[in-house]
Amino acid sequence: MQQVVILGGGFGGLSAARALHSAKDEVTLVDRCNYHLFQPLLYQVATGGLSPANIAAPLRRVLRRQKNTKVLLGEAIDIDVTNHRVILSDGEVPYDTLIVATGSQHQYFGHTGWEAYAPGLKTIEDATHIRRQIFLAFETAERETNKDRLRAWLTFVIVGGGPTGVELAGALGEISKDTLRHDFRSIDTAEAKILLVEGADRVLTTYPPGLSTAAERMLEGLGVIVRTSTMVTEVTVESVTLQSGERSEVVPTQTVLWAAGIQASPLGRILKEKAEAALDQVGRVIVEPDLSIPGHRDMLVIGDLANFSHQTGKPLPGLAQVAMQQGVYAARLVQRRMEDRLERGAAGERGKVVKPFHYVDKGNMATIGRKAAVADLRGLRVAGFPAWLIWLFIHLLYIVEFESRLLVMLQWAWNYFSFNRAARLITGKSPLPLDL
């Protein structure tokens, strides 16, 4: 029996594992977390709209009936290409075929010191940390008597105008205008200043310009100040420095959220070192048309870690749907080879030509708030309430577990009609004293 090892239980890895459900191979899925995370909704956890468990499905649960598959909680730290083994921080796993789907992480363009003051949003822990920061900022403002410091506590700067930045900014707009409106006595939360900073000349640069304009208008409707063509040149414990053209401005703030830079998982560098993989400038592995690493047809790379440029000349975007389609492709490729081997013996399979991976773009969408979203569906461009309904429907459809789907829907319905965000808990050790 062949051993297929999948590193990473995100959209790519989990799709691959599920698509192997009837394979004769033994499948091992390795992840650092015991759950699959529905990352597109992570901003909802960060802003208190949903609970972590609403968007996380235990991997063992999802794969429990798939008897050829085992789940392993572990972290891959190296790959022994010669002996076909993945080295974990606490053990090792042999493989015949390896599917690497470890995704991406945020990066600060060399300013690693900024991370302490400008957390990014990639994990559940990131989300509850940001949630804590946001709601603690309002709590501290309520008790602050110094006017300048009060202003800084009520100033929120989101760096990066991609989907995550837009969604965070929109949610913050709603929190300050609606959710917390009657909750405080000393401050008016609606006076919070929410800045969305983007280096390019418009937000959502991967969308058609018309939808970017629509998104900016909807954000402004929620009280968000959109600052395009603006770079962040410094982040400190009490301010960010913005540069736009010649003009430089220091904005005092206690809350900076980072949604700007993405780099590939560190496993890319290991693949470069051990399997001579070529990396692009954000550390993604440049893969063959069949998603393999050149010279290593038993090693496939999928999802955010892969740079697949054979279709359009440009790398495919780091989207869930790309990763999922690549996962299914990788699983089919593995099964095809397996069947060939069984039919013709090991020698025969080498001549087989496999169709290259082909991505089918089903459209993109980003939400801005209640009733507000933009969608670009194969040429059909929608903004506002209809886009929001489509967004809602698609996202619910793709959440892995039926249970989560139901509960998320109800939670949203309730949030929608009550303007509430019930999951706005400030958790974590030693929340006090406040940083007055």
Place this chain on the structure above:
Amino acid sequence: MQQVVILGGGFGGLSAARALHSAKDEVTLVDRCNYHLFQPLLYQVATGGLSPANIAAPLRRVLRRQKNTKVLLGEAIDIDVTNHRVILSDGEVPYDTLIVATGSQHQYFGHTGWEAYAPGLKTIEDATHIRRQIFLAFETAERETNKDRLRAWLTFVIVGGGPTGVELAGALGEISKDTLRHDFRSIDTAEAKILLVEGADRVLTTYPPGLSTAAERMLEGLGVIVRTSTMVTEVTVESVTLQSGERSEVVPTQTVLWAAGIQASPLGRILKEKAEAALDQVGRVIVEPDLSIPGHRDMLVIGDLANFSHQTGKPLPGLAQVAMQQGVYAARLVQRRMEDRLERGAAGERGKVVKPFHYVDKGNMATIGRKAAVADLRGLRVAGFPAWLIWLFIHLLYIVEFESRLLVMLQWAWNYFSFNRAARLITGKSPLPLDL
């Protein structure tokens, strides 16, 4: 306008605050957390059945329409009795009447070193920590090759046979027998050994003996080994030592949960020092029939921090319903005095005699698992499925927010029919490497 300050947003403090909704006083509720916690269901969070936000209601949300009341996120560290001020870790609050409702915390009977190996269950952070420990134990067992260590990872010891201990043990029984049954490949989770250790000769000692026996039988049906008349004499990183009569036994285990000892909040000692309050042996403040501290009629103590022995000669138990009734009584007392003062002037009120607090016991219940519970309702004793239904109904009824009630009900319905626990996320920093 009089200033009423309430310390603690638990069952006692929040009841007092809500009962003061139409008072002419200014009310300030101080809590270290930004939410009210429905503690009776905390064990459900610790065992992955519910999410933290399901059992926590943001205090500001609950009190948002109560215009005479403000919420203050802060920690009381001292009381200046002479100048009528509560000293916070980062500020102070003046009061005319002070209601202290800061509850209790777990204690290790002098063995403070045990806390590191045997976490207790009082806060959301405790619950997610325990959840992490439980599910990480199964994950580690799945990868463990040494037979003795494997056994230790699959051994769970719960210390204390009160309601929390019984509920935790029952939930662990279900997790190992039902929830995880199909999830692992190398281990049989049903072989997990779950020990419930109680010093007295039966569990649930505050219930009639017949219900204790019923509870023990139901626990055994879930595979829990109940060890009564047994003391814990040592807890280390890899074992607990049990003493029963002359016999001493070392049980190797990686998971010990502490549900044994309760002591009053440290504010009791401050009240002793500053207001000459008398404390009982677990640190509770011995209060007057009107819940005040002797000699300080402007200082009331309610809930788990109060020792009220005027009704039965024994202190009332540390239950939510006691705290809630005391909260309402305290609020009425404050309002009555206020009205007297307005009618007759400050001099007149001193003669007024107020009826002492009187607790109405509406019954007690503890759950053991799916369809299993015991209930003692004013003489009516119920065990098994009917008790479980009553338990479910009453608990849903008392959850503060309607939204939570609905979502908890749905989550439970789903858990019930699917045998799932969707919130079994292992969260927290650096979960890996596993402790193999």
